[in-house]
Amino acid sequence: MSNYKITLKPVYSRPASTLPTGVTLPSDWSSLAWHQAKTYEALQDPSIDVIFNTALTGDGKSLAAYLAAMTQRTYTLATYPTNELGRDQEKQAQGYKAKFKPQHDPQIYRLNAAVLEEFIATNKIPSKLEGLINRADNSEILLTNPDIFHYIHDFRYLRRNKAGKGDNSDRLFQKIDNNYNLFIFDEFHVFSSPQITNILNAILLIKHTTPGKKFLFLSATPNELLQEFLSNIGLRYNIIDPVSQEAYKFTNEEGWRQINFPVDLIFPRNLEPSLSSNYNWIVENAETIILRFFQENTESKGAIILNSIAAVKKLLPKFQELFAPLGLKVRENTGLTGETEKSKSVEEADLLLGTSTIDVGVDFKINFLVFEAADAGNFIQRFGRLGRHGGFDTYQAYALLPNFIVERLFEVDKHPLQNGDICDRITFSNIIRAHYGYINEFKQYPKRWGGIQSACVHLELNKGNMKAQYPEAANRFEVDIQKALGISLKQKYAQLFHCIKESKKKIIEEVRSFRGSSQLDCGIYDTTNPDEPEQERYKIYNLPSILSNFIYQWVDKESFINEAKKAGLSINRFERALCYLKLTGYREVREDWKFYCSREDLSEIAKSGKVQVLKGLEATAGINQISGALRRRDLVCFVSDRNRSTLRAKLGLPIHFQAYSLSDCMEDRNPPYTIAFGQSALLLETLIWHWKPQEDEGWIC
Incomplete structure (x- = not known):
């Protein structure tokens, strides 16, 4: 037997008994839906500060979020962890506006770092601060990312x-927080403890300077760490959980809405836990499984979601050559x-090849899926892209999991x-969480660094x-954050002043x-897609991935910047x-390389x-100029005297x-x-700072 196969039952969602x-x-x-009405009611309840909606993927959490904006003129700022999800949700919000036809005609605007820079340049606005204020003044519904939300409140x-000296501390955040009454955080489960802590700080800043605001978290997987923090300070929150309220059924019932269709889920056997194993499986089965499905099921749409951009x-x-006939x-x-290709790809592709840009919340209509998954949450997220829309005769997925x-x-x-089981999605999701493997949640980070x-x-x-503007805010913030x-x-x-004194501001x-x-991160000019507009060839990408997977040439900074300006x-x-x-291209075989440092005190640092x-780092792959750039840069890092494989296995480190x-x-x-490096260095330190050096391992019990 080469594969295992199970069938997932359809899912039906309970309707609300009455309209709010x-x-x-x-x-x-x-x-x-039941959860949509309950979310709306919670948002109107003055005794509730924070709402968590944990409805299943495909059950309309977006409408639950925007219903108040469409019916009650609730000015809303919504954050999305990926640009692709933000783009998808902008379409959703515009669709709700067309359906509900609100009399106040709310203006909807999507904003990320690149859009902000372009807006500033096009309109000759003097600063990002003025650009953000302009957008807030002209957008009843503002869609952005949690990064920008955090930096406003930092x-x-x-x-x-x-x-x-200069702007008052509240020059920007007060403007934003006065404008909006509801703050939405979608798919927040993709974030770890640093982001959770930062958002908590922002919530408490808002609470003690502009009280009365609402915060709505949308995720099929609720964040227990954030709930723990809110409980510690008595911040009132409500969990809208359709599963616990038996608001889902797996057989048709009159009046209930179908939100998922039955899916055949196949698990290929004997896939090694290596970087090339899944790639090779796809290549080997491109014709016999993937192409054949489209030949036998005309009008199909599909996606392949992988961890590696290079793959x-x-x-x-x-696949373009294979599918062209x-x-x-x-x-x-x-x-x-x-951006041009991204904006078209989800709607126009018969087969879409993507990475994490499309696995977080994006609603696209497919009936065929091949996917990798780094952890249980990632599995549930990616598998949740399939079976959300009717109109197909069959739905089929291949989960490429290690043996x-x-x-x-x-x-x-x-x-x-x-093999051959028929299972409901809720039971199956719980099975995946229980058996997939441990991923570290870095729960010590908030106390140590957050x-x-x-x-x-x-x-x-x-x-x-x-102090003059908000006389009680500092004391109340202090009490709450210490409890939380x-x-x-x-x-x-x-700790803060020690780092400053030791010249460790980085x-x-x-x-x-x-x-x-x-x-x-490196500035790159990407020539690998000949159809890409010139402006969009200038990108940012991280050095380790470039060294491992790409063919490249050196460009001096002045030339790069000048050409970017010309574009x-x-x-x-x-x-x-x-x-x-x-x-200029992609490696067929991944480059084997490492970082190198000739410092005599490296073992002491570890x-x-x-x-x-740390300064003086080099890379054993690539060209001399890259190592030269590394050597000159001061890098925030953490060095351990355990090898990488040992740490990953022992600590349950995430894939990226x-x-x-x-x-x-x-x-x-x-x-x-x-x-x-960077935030990963801070996270790793919270896990192993207390370990004995490897040469003293005999002391460790």
């Missing part, structure tokens, strides 16, 4: 000199895909699944003008970033790049168990965790050290 007061539905709608974008790029021409379009959607996970599901003692960002917020609240995180702000101040910058400061681009996002490269600001092999010997084939 003040809601009138479009004429062709019969009712709201007092970025303000105009200040080196002495800290997508290498597969794209193979059928007149079918094969498109890509990855972090390196230009040891398939064995846990189907073969080992007390395995939960049998509290430093809290101290920075508290510092701003204690400034003279802020279990910290002492006095100790966090000491560490503080890393703590105050949202997803990390991208120290290893009509704002060059701010490229100014701090590590180096500048021209991508033993220290501390986050460092920035930890790499490191050696003090250029020819070393088994690098003894691991180096983590």
Whole structure:
């Protein structure tokens, strides 16, 4: 037997028994879903501050979020973790506006870093601060990302000199928070403890300076860490959970709405847990499984969702050639895909090849799916893209999982699944969570590092003008954040000032970033897609992935910046790049390389168990100019004297965790050290700072 197969039952969602007061539905709608009505009611309840909606993927959480904006003129700021999801939700919001036809005609605007820069340049606006204020003044519904939301509430974008003189601390955040009454955070489960802590700091800042606002978190997987923090301070929250309220059924019932169609889910056996195994399976089965499905099921739409951009790029021409005789379009959607291609790919592709840009919440109509999954949440997220829309005769998915996970599901003692099983989605999701494998949640981060960002917020609240404007805010924020995180702000101040005194401001910058400061990001000019518009060939991408997967040429900074300007681009996002490269192709075989550092004290650094600001790093792959750029840069990092494979296995590190092999010997084939960068360095330190050095392992019980 080469494959295991199970069938997932359809899912039906309970309708609301009555419409909430003040809601009138479009004429062709019969009712709201139960969770949509409950979410709307919670948003109107003055005794509730935070709402969590945990409805299943495909059950209309977006309408639950925007219903108040369409019916009650609730000004709304919504955040989305990926640009693709933001684009998808902009279409959703515009669709609701067309359906509900609100009398106040809310203006909807989508904003990310690139859009903001373009808006500023086009309209000759003097600063990002003025650009953000302009957009807030002219958008009743503003869709952005949580990064921008965080930086607004971390007092970025303000105009200040080196002495800290300039804009008042509330110049921007007060404007934003006064404008909007509802703040939405979609798919927030994709984030880890640093982002959760940063958003909590922002919520508490809003609570104590502009009270009465509502916060809505949309995720099929509720965030227990955030709920714990809210409980610690008594912030009132409500969980809208259709599963616990038996608001889902798996057989048709009159009046219930079908939100998922039955799916055949197939698990290929004997896939090795290696980088090439899934890629090879796709290549080997491109005709016999993937193409044949489209030949036998005409009018089908499909997607292949992988972890590696390079894998997508290498597969794209193979599938384009394979599908062309059928007149079918094969498109890509990855972090390196230009905006024009991204905007068209989801709707126009017959087969879409993508990465995490399309697996987080994007609603596209497919009946065939092949996917990898880095962890249980990632599996559920990606599998949730399939079976959301009717109009197909059959729905089929292939889950490309390592053999040891398939064995846990189907073969080992007390395995939960049998070949041929028929299973409901809720039970199946719980099985995946229980048997997939452990991924670290870094629960010590808020106490160790997250509290430093809290101290920075508290510092701003204690400034003279802020004390005058919000006399109780600093004290109340201090009480709440100490309860929530279990910290002492006095100790966090000491940690903050120690880093400043030791000339380690870069560490503080890393703590105050949202997803990390991208120290290893390079400016790239991408020539691999000949149809891409010139402007969209200028991109940002991280060095380790480039070294592993791409063919490239060196470009000097002045030439790169000048050409970007000629293309009509704002060059701010490229100014701090590590180096500048021209991508010319993709490697068929992944490059084997490591970081190298010739410092004599490397072993002592590894033993220290501390986050460092390190200089003198090189890479054993690539061209000399890249190592030269690395050597000159001060990098926030953490060095461990355990090798990378050991750490990943022992600690359950996420797949894209920035930890790499490191050696003090250029020819070393088994690098003894691991180096983590940026936010990953802070996270890793919270896990292993207390470990004894490897040479003292005998002391460890």
